[in-house]
Amino acid sequence: MSASVIAAAAAAGIGALVYFKSAFPPSGKPIFSTFGFRSLKLHSTESINHNTKKLRFELPEGNLPSGLSLSASLLTVSFPGGGWKPCLRPYTPTNDLDEKGFVELMVKQYPGGKQSTHIHSLKPGDKLTFFPIPALKWTPNQHPHLTMIAGGAGITPMYQLARGILKNPNDKTRISLVWGVNADEDIFLKDQFAALEKQYPGRFKATYVVATPDAKSPHQKGFVTKEVLEKLGLTPSENKGTKVLVCGPPPMEKALKGTKAAPGVLGKLGYTAADIHTY
Secondary structure (H helix, E strand, C coil): CCHHHHHHHHHHHHHHHHHHHCCCCCCCCCCCCCCCCEEEEEEEEEECCCCEEEEEEECCCCCCCCCCCCCCEEEEEECHHHCCCCEEEEECCCCCCCCCCEEEEEEECCCCCHHHHHHHHCCCCCEEEEEEECCCCCCCCCCCEEEEEEEHHHHHHHHHHHHHHHHCCCCCCEEEEEEEECCHHHCCCHHHHHHHHHHCCCCEEEEEEECCCCCCCCCEECCCCHHHHHHCCCCCCCCCCEEEEEECCHHHHHHHHECCCCECHHHHHCCCHHHEEEC
16 A cells, blocks of 8 residues: 555544534635535446446536545545444546546455455445545656556546546657456456557557456466566657656565565666656
8 A cells, every 4th residue: 555545544543533613615615625525426437347337426516526636646545334433445437537526536445355345345326535636747748658557446547647648639658558367257348458559549458368368368377477568569668758657556566666675577677766757
């Protein structure tokens, strides 16, 4: 969990004391334009694959967007089973941040995952509490190239940022995405990424690495290794000024970033700690 999320969780713990006093922004202002907890009603759900749901939550003013900035996420807060201890989990919205009236999440349910199980159990009309948290602050063209490496559900912040960069006509950043998943059916944003490749040729490219691919899978088998990234040309020598963004399960992040005692995949390729940002 990143430092920003830890800080947000701490804020949530303190904020629980003033939970019912969180003031909503003035009428005519986006719901997440001010500090505080926000309770939103679930509008609809849709099963994306065997363990992932798309959930759309209604904003209180249907003619306004959420007010979230690019790369921001939402800390969800719940009390599963009616207990006193809050369950906290950050998720990145996957709909266009300019969309009015809704905020959308894609949530993967993990075995034993309290928050993901709770969210999957929600029905239209139920409410969920959110707290906005900032992430990577993006300035157009601050890097000529981004290498995005995601694992599993860690794809959502990459999707939001990539779409935001590409739709900005003043931002010329090129993006290479490598998404590692367990099985082909886990590539739940494949159509969306294919559309981005078609709309922005030469600026966006997605590659999928599958641990246990189907028999006729067109994707590479295995994990995101040094050899995979070298084959794709995603080395600092071939992409001057590149920034690497990483988001995935802890074992994957550790393998990529390494430790003080032993360099990881990215270090072996020549990337420095300053070149890497972990969500």
